[in-house]
Amino acid sequence: MADEVVLLDFWPSLFGMRLRIALAEKGIKHEYKEEDLKNKSPLLLKSNPVHKKIPVLIHNGKPVSESLIALQYIDETWNDNAPLLPSDPYLRSQARFWAEFVDKKVADFGRKVCMTKGEEQEAAKNGLLDCIELLEGELGEKPYFGGETLGFVDVTLVPSYGWLSVYEKFGNFSIEAEHPVFIAWGKRCMQKKSVSKSLPDQQKLYDFVVQFMEKA
Amino acid sequence: MADEVILLDGYVSSFGMRVRVALAEKGIRYEYREEDLRNKSQLLLKMNPIHKKIPVLIHNGKPVCESLIIVQYIDEVWKDKAPLLPSDPYQRAQARFWADFIDKKLYDASRKIWTTKGEEQEAAKKEFIEVLKVLEGELGDKPYFMGERFGFLDIALITFYSWFHAFETLGNFSIEAECPKLISWAKRCLQKESVSKSLADQKKVYEFVVEMKKSLGV
Numbered sequence: 001m002a003d004e005v006v007l008l009d010f011w012p013s014l015f016g017m018r019l020r021i022a023l024a025e026k027g028i029k030h031e032y033k034e035e036d037l038k039n040k041s042p043l044l045l046k047s048n049p050v051h052k053k054i055p056v057l058i059h060n061g062k063p064v065s066e067s068l069i070a071l072q073y074i075d076e077t078w079n080d081n082a083p084l085l086p087s088d089p090y091l092r093s094q095a096r097f098w099a100e101f102v103d104k105k106v107a108d109f110g111r112k113v114c115m116t117k118g119e120e121q122e123a124a125k126n127g128l129l130d131c132i133e134l135l136e137g138e139l140g141e142k143p144y145f146g147g148e149t150l151g152f153v154d155v156t157l158v159p160s161y162g163w164l165s166v167y168e169k170f171g172n173f174s175i176e177a178e179h180p181v182f183i184a185w186g187k188r189c190m191q192k193k194s195v196s197k198s199l200p201d202q203q204k205l206y207d208f209v210v211q212f213m214e215k216a
Numbered sequence: 217m218a219d220e221v222i223l224l225d226g227y228v229s230s231f232g233m234r235v236r237v238a239l240a241e242k243g244i245r246y247e248y249r250e251e252d253l254r255n256k257s258q259l260l261l262k263m264n265p266i267h268k269k270i271p272v273l274i275h276n277g278k279p280v281c282e283s284l285i286i287v288q289y290i291d292e293v294w295k296d297k298a299p300l301l302p303s304d305p306y307q308r309a310q311a312r313f314w315a316d317f318i319d320k321k322l323y324d325a326s327r328k329i330w331t332t333k334g335e336e337q338e339a340a341k342k343e344f345i346e347v348l349k350v351l352e353g354e355l356g357d358k359p360y361f362m363g364e365r366f367g368f369l370d371i372a373l374i375t376f377y378s379w380f381h382a383f384e385t386l387g388n389f390s391i392e393a394e395c396p397k398l399i400s401w402a403k404r405c406l407q408k409e410s411v412s413k414s415l416a417d418q419k420k421v422y423e424f425v426v427e428m429k430k431s432l433g434v
Contacts, residue, residue, distance in 0.1 A: 050317060050350065064309045066316055076305040089292035093280045100282060101266065134266065 005030035006058040014159035015067040016055040024194035025082045084152045099156040113171040136181045161186035162199035221246035222274040231283040232271040233375035240410035242294040300368045315372040352398045374405045381418035382425045
């Protein structure tokens with residue numbers, strides 16, 4: 001019996017992009033459903049009643065919410081190819097630690113760089129640069145955070161790379177200048193079809209934020 | 217070769233208690249080291265340079281940080297006894313979802329109960345009870361959150377129980393009156409030695425909170 005996989009998502013969401021990449025990496029056929037966040041579908045409200053947020057992965061009718069939890073679910077369920085988490089428990093704990101770090105800090109700083117001004121924006125810019133520096137340290141000489149192949153941390157972080165030029169425009173600063181290692185890693189990830197097909201065009205993302213802020 | 221396991225912790229920390237419960241469930245011998253959070257040890261700063269927080273589990277010299285990540289690590293390494301996470305991926309996703317919900321909502325709501333007054337405190341109490349009621353709904357009529365067996369999600373929540381007495385006293389309300397099923401569940405968990413021996417004494421937690429209030433000036 002074929003699996004029925006549905007992804008409830010919203011095209012600019014960097015959280016949703018993580019799941020798009022994972023599903024592509026694993027070659028999982030799925031139905032993509034775009035949500036209008038100002039008019040959430042009954043399916044979304046029923047599938048994620050607690051947070052009412054995207055992304056939600058619905059597998060054979062059963063919903064999984066929260067991007068990092070859904071990534072682990074995908075990895076454990078479709079476990080015969082493209083593993084995202086390593087098999088060693090210590091390395092798994094490190095991957096989970098860094099993914100959580102990215103989830104808690106990077107997305108939030110990025111959002112503040114776009115949405116705030118003055119001192120708050122400066123603090124967010126510095127925060128983002130600090131995070132990238134720490135992540136560069138963790139990456140070290142490896143091609144990916146997962147080692148030789150794309151892993152859990154790569155999939156969690158690369159959507160933020162996909163937003164980078166938007167942050168740079170809003171924040172009027174260059175991340176590339178200070179962090180060539182991070183940029184090289186991002187470009188390496190983008191060479192993979194699963195990544196390049198899952199990340200929207202950066203100009204579209206920029207226009208989306210401009211529009212969003214005009215309406216606010 | 218014997219495993220060397222060290223836990224850097226703080227007696228009243230609900231996050232630290234989660235790790236103590238997990239270690240006790242698995243019967244793992246370890247060295248407990250109490251940290252003075254106003255004067256963090258060199259070891260703590262070296263083992264958790266990013267967040268500088270407890271708990272930190274150090275296994276054969278290698279550190280693992282963040283309580284829920286540590287509990288999963290313990291479950292995966294010492295996998296022959298007392299499994300904490302279910303084996304089915306969907307059940308695991310649900311357990312992780314609710315543990316994440318607890319981390320996102322309960323700590324902040326509860327902190328405002330003892331750091332605020334008046335209307336702000338009333339709002340905090342309301343929010344706190346709402347979160348507990350959602351969790352009570354998820355528990356339903358099951359003995360434990362994932363069914364018949366005590367596990368990951370029970371561990372994630374039960375450790376906050378040692379703070380309930382402090383919240384009730386400082387907030388002047390009864391959690392049992394609002395969430396009787398949850399309190400029954402908590403008492404059921406406390407019958408397990410791994411839990412009763414790992415949770416901080418609620419009077420000591422209360423004294424700690426009173427001291428914190430003084431030093432924060434709230």
